[in-house]
Amino acid sequence: MPELPEVESVRRSLLPHLIGARIASATLLRPDICESFNARGQPITTRPANLLLGARITQLARRGKQLAVIADDGRTLCVHLGMTGQVLAQPREAVVTHTHVHARWTTHSGTTILFRDPRRFGGLWTFPSEEALRRARWSTLGPDALDASGPALSAAGRKSLRPIKALLLDQSVLAGVGNIYADEALFAARIPPRLRADRLAAASYEALAASIRAVLTRAIQAGGSTLRDYRDANGQSGLAARNHAVYGRAGQPCLICTLPLATAVIAQRTTVWCKQCQRAANIAPPPRIQAAKDLTYPHGGVEMG
DNA sequence: AGGATAGCCTGCGGGC
């Protein structure tokens, strides 16, 4: 399940293969996984030129779980890995054959790039400019989860009746967190996943934002979480799953208190947490907002500030 | 309009 750390690991592993490379061929084997747009934002038929044929790659960008391959003339290819998507780089003469390859590129330096995605929850989107991508697809995303901030999360959460876990999974609130790292971050911050978003104090959102940044950073350092499908561009699996404290550990002992970890479906996702360590009572509640008429001041004045 | 739900899609593992 590629979430932010996995997509970032793919991006980093692609850099040496793609930066400065010129695209010698581009083939779309499954047209229905790609959508192309012109400068006016209208959908057009995908042609090799839209898939960066002839372009020189200058930049690989990422926002949340989405990757952007940007060329010197502005042409931009957006890649979303969905659940099982992979971008693989291999020598042109490689004999390894893959199933479910939906697009293939070659570079003038002799590298073949494949996009494969058995479950096809991922896809490709092409734009004439980086700006067009940002306008069409990235403007609906919240801040990148590596930049998670307490005030921004709090602003979204304080008016929401959803469980805090649902808030973390909402890409328009925060871009990049999926089911694995939502559970891990909530455990690290000792927040119960079902707690209503509007019941968290600003200080708790600050702690949660810090946990999100820490969990994601550590996972990137481990090369992402390989459960089954995830690989980076070189076919390497990631070791971050070794660090999971709760995800995939239902019924096993909590690493802090040894109580068996609980599991339930929350926000339509399998959720694992520790009922002992993650309790609302551990967390500062939000300040109660009282009606003005109920406020009394011993000295009869009105407090400012 | 926020929030919940269905559906997309394939591979794998458990149960019989």
Add this chain to the structure above:
DNA sequence: TGCCCGCAGGCTATCC
């Protein structure tokens, strides 16, 4: 051994 079912889940469309 083999078949069937359930599950995994990011995201969009749809409904309430």
